Amino acid sequence: MVVERRTAACLAVGSELLGDRRLDSNSLTITRTLARYGITVEEKRVAGDSVDQVATAIREMTSRHDLVVVTGGLGPTADDITRDAVAEALGRSIEPSAEVEGWIRKRYRDLGRRMPDVCLDMARVVEGSRPLRNDRGSAPGLLVETHGRIVAVFPGVPWEMEGMLETDLVPEIAAWSGGAAKISRILLLGGVVESDTEDKIRHLYDRFGRENVTILASFGVVRLVLSAEGDEAAARRRIQTMEAAFREVLGDDVAGVDIDGLAEVVLEGLRRRGQTLATAESCTGGLISADLTDVPGASEVFLGGIVSYSNDAKEGLLGVEHETLVAHGAVSEEVALSMAGGVRERLAADWGIGITGIAGPGGGTAEKPVGLVHWAVAGPTGVEARHRVFLGDRSIIRRWSVNAALDLLRRRLDADR
Amino acid sequence: MVVERRTAACLAVGSELLGDRRLDSNSLTITRTLARYGITVEEKRVAGDSVDQVATAIREMTSRHDLVVVTGGLGPTADDITRDAVAEALGRSIEPSAEVEGWIRKRYRDLGRRMPDVCLDMARVVEGSRPLRNDRGSAPGLLVETHGRIVAVFPGVPWEMEGMLETDLVPEIAAWSGGAAKISRILLLGGVVESDTEDKIRHLYDRFGRENVTILASFGVVRLVLSAEGDEAAARRRIQTMEAAFREVLGDDVAGVDIDGLAEVVLEGLRRRGQTLATAESCTGGLISADLTDVPGASEVFLGGIVSYSNDAKEGLLGVEHETLVAHGAVSEEVALSMAGGVRERLAADWGIGITGIAGPGGGTAEKPVGLVHWAVAGPTGVEARHRVFLGDRSIIRRWSVNAALDLLRRRLDADR
Numbered sequence: 014m015v016v017e018r019r020t021a022a023c024l025a026v027g028s029e030l031l032g033d034r035r036l037d038s039n040s041l042t043i044t045r046t047l048a049r050y051g052i053t054v055e056e057k058r059v060a061g062d063s064v065d066q067v068a069t070a071i072r073e074m075t076s077r078h079d080l081v082v083v084t085g086g087l088g089p090t091a092d093d094i095t096r097d098a099v100a101e102a103l104g105r106s107i108e109p110s111a112e113v114e115g116w117i118r119k120r121y122r123d124l125g126r127r128m129p130d131v132c133l134d135m136a137r138v139v140e141g142s143r144p145l146r147n148d149r150g151s152a153p154g155l156l157v158e159t160h161g162r163i164v165a166v167f168p169g170v171p172w173e174m175e176g177m178l179e180t181d182l183v184p185e186i187a188a189w190s191g192g193a194a195k196i197s198r199i200l201l202l203g204g205v206v207e208s209d210t211e212d213k214i215r216h217l218y219d220r221f222g223r224e225n226v227t228i229l230a231s232f233g234v235v236r237l238v239l240s241a242e243g244d245e246a247a248a249r250r251r252i253q254t255m256e257a258a259f260r261e262v263l264g265d266d267v268a269g270v271d272i273d274g275l276a277e278v279v280l281e282g283l284r285r286r287g288q289t290l291a292t293a294e295s296c297t298g299g300l301i302s303a304d305l306t307d308v309p310g311a312s313e314v315f316l317g318g319i320v321s322y323s324n325d326a327k328e329g330l331l332g333v334e335h336e337t338l339v340a341h342g343a344v345s346e347e348v349a350l351s352m353a354g355g356v357r358e359r360l361a362a363d364w365g366i367g368i369t370g371i372a373g374p375g376g377g378t379a380e381k382p383v384g385l386v387h388w389a390v391a392g393p394t395g396v397e398a399r400h401r402v403f404l405g406d407r408s409i410i411r412r413w414s415v416n417a418a419l420d421l422l423r424r425r426l427d428a429d430r
Numbered sequence: 431m432v433v434e435r436r437t438a439a440c441l442a443v444g445s446e447l448l449g450d451r452r453l454d455s456n457s458l459t460i461t462r463t464l465a466r467y468g469i470t471v472e473e474k475r476v477a478g479d480s481v482d483q484v485a486t487a488i489r490e491m492t493s494r495h496d497l498v499v500v501t502g503g504l505g506p507t508a509d510d511i512t513r514d515a516v517a518e519a520l521g522r523s524i525e526p527s528a529e530v531e532g533w534i535r536k537r538y539r540d541l542g543r544r545m546p547d548v549c550l551d552m553a554r555v556v557e558g559s560r561p562l563r564n565d566r567g568s569a570p571g572l573l574v575e576t577h578g579r580i581v582a583v584f585p586g587v588p589w590e591m592e593g594m595l596e597t598d599l600v601p602e603i604a605a606w607s608g609g610a611a612k613i614s615r616i617l618l619l620g621g622v623v624e625s626d627t628e629d630k631i632r633h634l635y636d637r638f639g640r641e642n643v644t645i646l647a648s649f650g651v652v653r654l655v656l657s658a659e660g661d662e663a664a665a666r667r668r669i670q671t672m673e674a675a676f677r678e679v680l681g682d683d684v685a686g687v688d689i690d691g692l693a694e695v696v697l698e699g700l701r702r703r704g705q706t707l708a709t710a711e712s713c714t715g716g717l718i719s720a721d722l723t724d725v726p727g728a729s730e731v732f733l734g735g736i737v738s739y740s741n742d743a744k745e746g747l748l749g750v751e752h753e754t755l756v757a758h759g760a761v762s763e764e765v766a767l768s769m770a771g772g773v774r775e776r777l778a779a780d781w782g783i784g785i786t787g788i789a790g791p792g793g794g795t796a797e798k799p800v801g802l803v804h805w806a807v808a809g810p811t812g813v814e815a816r817h818r819v820f821l822g823d824r825s826i827i828r829r830w831s832v833n834a835a836l837d838l839l840r841r842r843l844d845a846d847r
Binding site: 028029030031032033034035036037038040041042044045048053054055056057058059060061066070073088089090091092129131149172227229236238292294297298299300301302303305306307309310311312315316317318319320321322323325326329330359360361372373374375407408411 | 446447448449450451452453454455457458459461462465470471472473474475476477478483487490624625628629635640644645646655709711714715716717718719720722723724726727728729732733734735736737738739740742743746747776777778789790791792821822823824825826828
């Protein structure tokens, strides 16, 4: 079966996205959603808050793609010009809608706040378009067809955009894929670097096609995206074969499949065993516990953590011996082990993580350079420590450290299984 | 003096940037560099590895902008098509260059590696263009003029791109600004929502120009970007006047000027007073301490934190009374106050932050819905608590909570000044 391949384009509206600080990340969510229906994003753009610029972009994009998804510029303020730009691009009028005004008024009533008059601007509707109710905010979206192509417009706030993407756009495009599927599976690898992984898997490219394997590396975590296309049953069989082949060469580097990150893997492993975890962090300053508790339901297995930034805190809250700190320094294997053991004991957890290092930019010496990090895991069967010098700036060193510590625990949980 | 306003566009080439994981961040560096010379980026795009798509983008962008900066697609592999696309877009031929081949061969000799034959592809030069030597990698860039406009093409690797931007592009554009400058200043507001801020400042738009004020809202923090253009002295005077006028209407909502975030404001305030801070977090799970410790030098004033996810941890590590937990529940003003006071005492800090809430998606009740968060600050002059129901998903509720707690402390530090 041959299925016509549909293409899409993403346009993010907002002068702030043309500055030197912010990127449009909504396009990632949109791309992921469209991929489920075999629709490929072939072009992405950012335009400023100008009717002219946005209208030009919409005209150019609708001339080339089946679907154009626009985000942002739908709010009530003067720089929210997307509605007018859509009207301009398609040569349509724009008029107030009592129905949409009702939605917005209700939203403010529910919040117990007075609706500012300026919000009425959001109740104007492009001729021939379908306004989309926003259950998570006040700015409505819109869906409009032009010459058989669809322009879908959503608010720029990710949480609002994501809701409308599923409820309003997916039903429109679900039929487009016509039975053909592109199936992906993501192998999550922990404690590895990209080039080593590449070396191990290179010989599989010929067998499965280079274009069906994408390597994404991120601070000691590598995601291998495997994909297969075709009718659904064949694609599923193929992806099964691919996973088995890659697992064979990658062994215990594979931390999980189709799972977001190491925090999820660790929490799931603990949950399966009915065990609990506590963390003691110095250089990561709470990032490990923040990562863990970002996962819903973390409270079932994560008891808590101690951020012992000062030496006093390491002694007082974790019971690290003063003598250990003096003899080996705060950044040492001995202190990491003592932190892991200390927090495990104080919180009566099955497992404890301890981590200490020099995140920089200051604080490094010849013997202990910036980037030196010691981490340890204490568990029912003993303690274990590792160390490494990570390269990069403060924030990069901290990200590598978080993943290194989570990966050590992940491997321990796997090994003891 | 009237200076012609020059505009630029950024094009990132690479199919991997059209997937659901990676964003083009080179454009941020480019935007920052161009801003130094008064050049505004008005359009950003991402195109896949297709000669046709990239050529179309270059044609459209050069028809509208004085400068088009293209990154990526210059390597030696089959999917590196940017050179050919530039030739196609400008209707020029492309030919091997012995000089450029020499650069590449030398690069490999210096690395002590054999040059793969495929690298010769990188030695092909677009007719009439100036090839740019790459001191940090092997792929050369190129600079070409067309109808008085410049197309500059750099490798996608940030470190390589950044080097060539400074050595090859800056000399070309430095003269463009002709003494004119665009100066920006960012007012950071804490504990506010966008629409209220908009209401307060709207009357200033006429005076200073709508296009010179951008509002960026992010989970209880609003950044007001004020800008002024003209010759440098005049622009500086104007931005001074703008800041004074906005400060007058915004009052103590203004947390700082040209400062990254509330964590920096709080740390700076504590440093100025020679005081210290400790945190006790439940629903934010370490995000507050992670935010604080992401700032270099945080260790001077931040002593540490306790993530008391379980009730046992709240009692054992923070000294929250068992009776308080039973009588009011873990998510209550009483517990937030007790956490703030407890961590302040246990870590012997001048200030303590306590925060407890229901981040969801589970755990809500009619009386205490998902999103209910209590936070408190304990300091030398007493304790203070606030609460609110934040809307959104788990991660959004947590971001709002972090900023709310930091803002309460920021206001206390300002008030006691």
